[in-house]
Amino acid sequence: MKLKTFSMGGVHPPENKLSAGREIRELSPSDVVVIPVSQHLGTPSKVIVERGDQVKVGQLIARAEGFVSTNIHASVSGKVSKVDIFPDSSGYRRLAVQIKVNGDEWVETIDRSGTLVKEISLDAEEIRKRIVEAGIVGLGGATFPTHVKLTTPRGKKAEYLIVNGVECEPYLTSDHALMMERSSALLVGIQIMMKGLGVEKAILGIESNKPDAISRMQEITRGTAISVQGLKVKYPQGGEKQLVKALLNREVPSGGLPIDVGVVVFNVGTVHAAYEAVQKNKPLIERVVTVTGKYLKQPSNFRVRIGTPVSHLIEQAGGLPEDTAKVINGGPMMGKALASLDVPVVKGTSGIVLISNEEARRKAVIQCIRCTRCVQVCPMGLEPYLMMNLAEKEMFERMETERVLDCIECGSCSYTCPSSRPLLDYIRLGKAEVAKLVRSRKAV
């Protein structure tokens, strides 16, 4: 089988998949969980519980506000001890619900048995409704509400469903573990998504560094309309646009979405959550998180309740090693360092990576030597060195015409720069300013 990949740019960071092959361990909830009401892209949800309320696992605690928003459920049972602002992963404070854990009492309608429900009895509309109710968002990290993607815009038609099992970020193995352990559930999940979208064909893309997952999924999907495609290892293949290009050789237009070329992409974690929501009536209250690091005693894949503090996860993985410079929320390429370990795991937390002093050391930033390596590795065909210069000079209109909004913030440019220039930092700054410009223009 010939391995496919995307054509433009890309880098090959060391894989360091230390926790690969480790079983998913169920992590018992910590004593107190903090569940933020804004865990998704879009409008924050509205809290519907008060201090002192008793809640059960799976009970709705914050309702979606508008279309691009999601429901949020209690991940533990116990008493709501506070509805207040708490620091999120960036240290900025946002509204959250704090629950003091007491027992483990679930909402009765949730099917907690381990039996696989293969029969999909609901129709497309009902599937979408279940997914809205369950508060499912893209678990790859972008946390875009899943029901929005399931709703095909008028005039467009979905032809393919692509399931993203690429996991191109170094260190992370949560999707890999999910594919190995929950393959049958994933198969049903993919079929649910296909039914929800009304598509006939689905492709599951997996990078070739996970041969066991490829053969497992190939075996299980035999005789279905789902094909499993191995992909050459290259970062950032897990980006939607890169994956569509790699698997179907279709190019998503600038400023467009995969649906513009008849494709919808879901992460395997999202598909698994959809299975649980539709077949088991279980809202999104837990997810698989990789906790890893070179000096960590037991790099692990945990099934964690949303709202569990990061410090609890690290403790369960053998405690914080002495040589820890940074704790990164997400993968090492796109993730951001945490300012505190007390922040909760949210729907978008795919991994916690502990970086040692040696790995974290930054080289001195020197001037651009015009080697154009950043241009060569940019998967979106942008010119990062130019973007950084423009952002420094506050030439945001020019940045817009240079298509800065196409940047997927993969960090390949900063990774590859021999002068260690903080390219992505400046591009992100410019992106925010350009987005502001665009918004103000729309408002007029």
Add this chain to the structure above:
Amino acid sequence: MNQIIIVTIITLVGIGTAAAVILYFVAQRFKVYEDPRIDEVEEALPGANCGGCGYAGCRAFAEALVKNESWDDLYCPVGGNENMAKVAELLGKEAVEQAPQVAVVRCYGTPEFRARTNEYDGAPTCAIAHQLYAGEGGCPHGCLGLGDCVVACDFDAIHMNPATGLPEVVDDKCTACGACVEACPRDIIELRKKNKKDRKIFVCCINEEKGAVAIKNCKVACIGCSKCYDVCPYDAITMNNNLAYIDPVKCKLCRKCVVVCPTNAIHEINFPPRKTEKTEAVEEENK
């Protein structure tokens, strides 16, 4: 030989004369009338091109001064009232007087009061750090200390103090052009009325969090207790979102609020030292 030189000279002079004549008529035909007063006014302005007036530079401001009927929105903070009066005399108009202002940094989160809980090693600009996270001290409103304001200042009037990690304004050099106010991503710097002897009383904090949360990160944060609001005899203090604000125009510099502030978040600068202990002063004033 001589002939060649003569022919060359005649030809060149001929071409030159013809071109000059053509250029003269073209210039006459496409002449753009520009008010000569604009040049005069530009000459009279400070020429800092800082943009503090809101225009692209001194030339653009001079044009506005000449063309605009009303001068209500036109003011050069660098030149001040004196300079505006001079320009007004040139044009035979009336300048709108404005109280001179000075930039004030409203954060005192030094490492002593605001313990550093983490270390930032990213791109050294406040704009980027602000976008990434709350900052080394954990206060989401406090100064990041990376000096975007220093870079923005055209007048060398704001410097980082390495001991405190905070910027300090040199009052004599500050022209109140507002470049630092614009540059600060957290809106910490404010332009306030300049008082006699550069005296200042202001709330040196912009944290809008609840008192208990604010004080956790920084010992000199405004906790929104309203004590200053209660004690102010001139109604100069307003409370909003757990934060006190002293109106620089209404404030009469009586210093009563400074004494009652439990977290020392209200600063008094360039005042003579008090004669008695703080507590005694309160008692005296209460009498």
